[in-house]
Amino acid sequence: MVSKKTIEKLEMQAQEGNLLVGKPLSQWRLTVRRFRERKGGMVGLGIVTLLVLMAVFAPLISPYHPNEVLIGKEDVGPREKPCIHALGCDPEQPQHILGTDANVRDEFSRIVFGARVSLTLGFFTVTIALIVGTFFGAIAGYVGGWFDNLTMRIMDVILGFPSLLLALVIVSVLGPGLQNALIAIAVVSIPAYARVTRAQVLSIKETDFVAASLALGASGRQIVVRRVLPNALTPLVVLATLGVATAILEAAGLSFLGLGAQPPLAEWGTMLATERNNVFTSPHLVFFPGLMIMITVLGFNLMGDGLRDALDPSLNK
Amino acid sequence: MLTFITRRTLLAIPVLLGIMIVVFLLMRAIPGDPCTSMLGERATEEACLEFNEANGLNEPIYIQLGIYMKNVLTFNLGESVRFSRPVTQLLIERLPLTTELALSALFLAIAGGVPLGIIAARKHNTIIDGGTMAFANIGVSMPVFWLGLMLAYLFAVVLKGTPLALPPGGRLSAGVFPVPYYEVWNWNLTEGSFWSKFHEYIANHYIFNTFITAQWTVFWDLVKHMILPAVALATIPLAIIARITRSSLLEAMNKDYIRTARAKGAKERRVVARHALRNSLLPVVTIIGLQMGLLLGGAVLTETVFRLAGVGTALFDAIIGRDYAVVQGFTVVIAAGYVIVNLLVDLSYGYLDPRIRQK
Numbered sequence: 125m126v127s128k129k130t131i132e133k134l135e136m137q138a139q140e141g142n143l144l145v146g147k148p149l150s151q152w153r154l155t156v157r158r159f160r161e162r163k164g165g166m167v168g169l170g171i172v173t174l175l176v177l178m179a180v181f182a183p184l185i186s187p188y189h190p191n192e193v194l195i196g197k198e199d200v201g202p203r204e205k206p207c208i209h210a211l212g213c214d215p216e217q218p219q220h221i222l223g224t225d226a227n228v229r230d231e232f233s234r235i236v237f238g239a240r241v242s243l244t245l246g247f248f249t250v251t252i253a254l255i256v257g258t259f260f261g262a263i264a265g266y267v268g269g270w271f272d273n274l275t276m277r278i279m280d281v282i283l284g285f286p287s288l289l290l291a292l293v294i295v296s297v298l299g300p301g302l303q304n305a306l307i308a309i310a311v312v313s314i315p316a317y318a319r320v321t322r323a324q325v326l327s328i329k330e331t332d333f334v335a336a337s338l339a340l341g342a343s344g345r346q347i348v349v350r351r352v353l354p355n356a357l358t359p360l361v362v363l364a365t366l367g368v369a370t371a372i373l374e375a376a377g378l379s380f381l382g383l384g385a386q387p388p389l390a391e392w393g394t395m396l397a398t399e400r401n402n403v404f405t406s407p408h409l410v411f412f413p414g415l416m417i418m419i420t421v422l423g424f425n426l427m428g429d430g431l432r433d434a435l436d437p438s439l440n441k
Numbered sequence: 442m443l444t445f446i447t448r449r450t451l452l453a454i455p456v457l458l459g460i461m462i463v464v465f466l467l468m469r470a471i472p473g474d475p476c477t478s479m480l481g482e483r484a485t486e487e488a489c490l491e492f493n494e495a496n497g498l499n500e501p502i503y504i505q506l507g508i509y510m511k512n513v514l515t516f517n518l519g520e521s522v523r524f525s526r527p528v529t530q531l532l533i534e535r536l537p538l539t540t541e542l543a544l545s546a547l548f549l550a551i552a553g554g555v556p557l558g559i560i561a562a563r564k565h566n567t568i569i570d571g572g573t574m575a576f577a578n579i580g581v582s583m584p585v586f587w588l589g590l591m592l593a594y595l596f597a598v599v600l601k602g603t604p605l606a607l608p609p610g611g612r613l614s615a616g617v618f619p620v621p622y623y624e625v626w627n628w629n630l631t632e633g634s635f636w637s638k639f640h641e642y643i644a645n646h647y648i649f650n651t652f653i654t655a656q657w658t659v660f661w662d663l664v665k666h667m668i669l670p671a672v673a674l675a676t677i678p679l680a681i682i683a684r685i686t687r688s689s690l691l692e693a694m695n696k697d698y699i700r701t702a703r704a705k706g707a708k709e710r711r712v713v714a715r716h717a718l719r720n721s722l723l724p725v726v727t728i729i730g731l732q733m734g735l736l737l738g739g740a741v742l743t744e745t746v747f748r749l750a751g752v753g754t755a756l757f758d759a760i761i762g763r764d765y766a767v768v769q770g771f772t773v774v775i776a777a778g779y780v781i782v783n784l785l786v787d788l789s790y791g792y793l794d795p796r797i798r799q800k
Contacts (some may be wrong), residue, residue: 134569145610277459278459280455280459281460281463284456284457284459284460284780285463285772285779286733286735286775286776286779287732288738288739289775289776290739290743292741292756293464294467295760296768297467305530335734373584377586377738380586380742380745381745381757393584396586396587396590396738400586403591403593403594404594404598404609407598410591414587414588414590414591416586418587421582424663425581
């Protein structure tokens with residue numbers, strides 16, 4: 125039985141004139157349309173957009189500097205509960221909508237600025253992994269032979285470790301710190317990109333348009349860069365979006381263990397870690413940073429899933 | 442089937458060797474010479490000469506690698522500087538807790554994830570489906586350590602005094618201790634022998650040990666302490682399993698044999714259970730194997746949150762305390778365990794789907 129909703133949708137499409145006749149849609153427009161039909165993907169996009177805005181306009185949104193210690197400046201103590209005037213908090217008291225942390229800093233400001241750290245970190249980690257992974261995957265797939273074998277065996281070994289564990293060991297060699305955590309997580313996520321690129325290259329290599337390019341005298345590099353990679357882009361975009369989510373989650377884990385971002389930097393994982401022993405007395409200092417990590421990861425996960433569905437028409441019924 | 446098993450097992454060997462080489466090289470990449478980093482304050486000049494000689498550090502690097510591999514294969518993982526004990530002894534003490542934690546979490550993930558996935562698929566495109574998938578999406582995005590802390594707060598502070606209260610950390614309550622089964626049953630084990638070590642290792646699986654020896658008070662205490670960490674650790678795998686089960690079952694429900702089963706008059710329940718579900722469980726099995734990596738990695742975080750003395754916390758302490766023999770030994774053992782679990786999953790996949798054996 126065809127549901128009423130489906131009929132309405134078909135009607136709408138027919139009215140727009142693209143069901144049977146009318147002007148054809150470009151691949152790009154089709155993707156955008158399919159993405160917009162996915163509720164989850166749109167929610168994810170919304171969350172990510174809000175977070176990016178929050179990171180960009182952090183100094184305007186936050187009432188205090190994230191590292192500003194308020195001792196002597198205001199009548200507040202350490203680890204004070206949230207105080208919102210609109211919700212009946214004593215107007216005499218200074219307003220801190222998420223309370224203050226152990227060093228009497230405004231928790232809300234730190235949370236807002238934390239978006240900058242997490243988003244930058246997720247973006248750079250994925251960029252590094254994407255560039256390195258695509259480079260090796262493309263060459264391995266195109267050249268084949270011993271290089272292919274060696275690269276893929278190395279990737280197998282990296283995948284042989286539980287990812288957080290390998291990241292942990294790499295950080296222990298490089299030393300704790302945000303930058304080293306970033307490198308460690310990038311290294312751990314390289315195999316995924318390398319494998320996907322290689323698989324795409326292997327299948328695209330056999331197509332007629334590549335054979336045509338070869339016949340026209342294109343060099344191997346030209347073929348890989350001009351013909352193969354653009355066609356391998358789709359799964360990489362999806363993987364990269366989901367990769368940002370994983371990277372943020374793993375970076376938060378490393379920071380929680382004290383191996384990632386170091387205090388006083390306002391990073392959610394670190395903020396949560398420094399207060400974890402006080403969770404029973406000041407739960408708000410653990411709750412909000414963790415909630416932000418979850419929302420951010422959720423946003424990228426939803427967006428990635430939506431993109432995958434939109435870019436892969438075979439999944440559309 | 443035998444050729445399939447042999448081929449898959451042989452393929453795992455280079456990965457295991459590669460893991461050993463990577464860990465070895467990573468440990469060599471640490472700035473400073475191994476002697477000072479291994480012995481710490483005890484690294485006098487004489488001690489270092491002796492240490493280098495004893496560990497073959499004067500040999501060329503490829504011979505050192507050979508020595509190291511030989512040692513690993515004979516279960517000689519070196520000695521912990523901080524505890525002055527062999528790394529294998531530490532593993533005997535620490536590994537069982539992590540195994541029990543990971544297995545409990547895996548059990549919860551399967552027991553919760555598969556039924557949730559089935560319900561979502563059966564109620565496809567209803568509010569139940571939407572709700573379940575929203576829950577799964579949130580579950581996948583959950584930082585384990587945060588969930589752990591929040592659960593601890595909820596069950597130890599908010600629900601304090603109610604029957605639902607659970608301990609926020611530790612493996613056992615103070616004063617409670619399990620008696621190993623070999624002592625309960627008066628076995629004669631030679632101190633320090635391989636078999637005594639072996640039984641010590643098995644008995645350190647406290648939940649298993651107290652269960653087979655019927656020490657119920659201790660058993661319940663252990664279980665109570667295990668619930669929160671296991672739930673925290675299980676959340677992500679549970680959500681992933683629910684999603685895979687749902688999509689895989691939905692796909693199977695569209696197949697011709699389902700229409701055939703319905704056409705011959707089979708009850709809906711039977712169609713789902715006997716025809717669709719069985720055929721849709723293959724991807725679920727694969728994903729369960731892959732989850733072991735998440736569980737082992739997450740164990741480091743969960744054990745830290747709940748103050749459990751398992752492999753994760755030991756490894757973390759070793760990294761902070763620069764106890765390289767422990768980092769090296771534990772990493773190799775965990776990674777090897779992960780590779781072996783995945784090998785078993787691959788083998789079971791071949792067993793469940795004969796087509797894969799043919800390849």
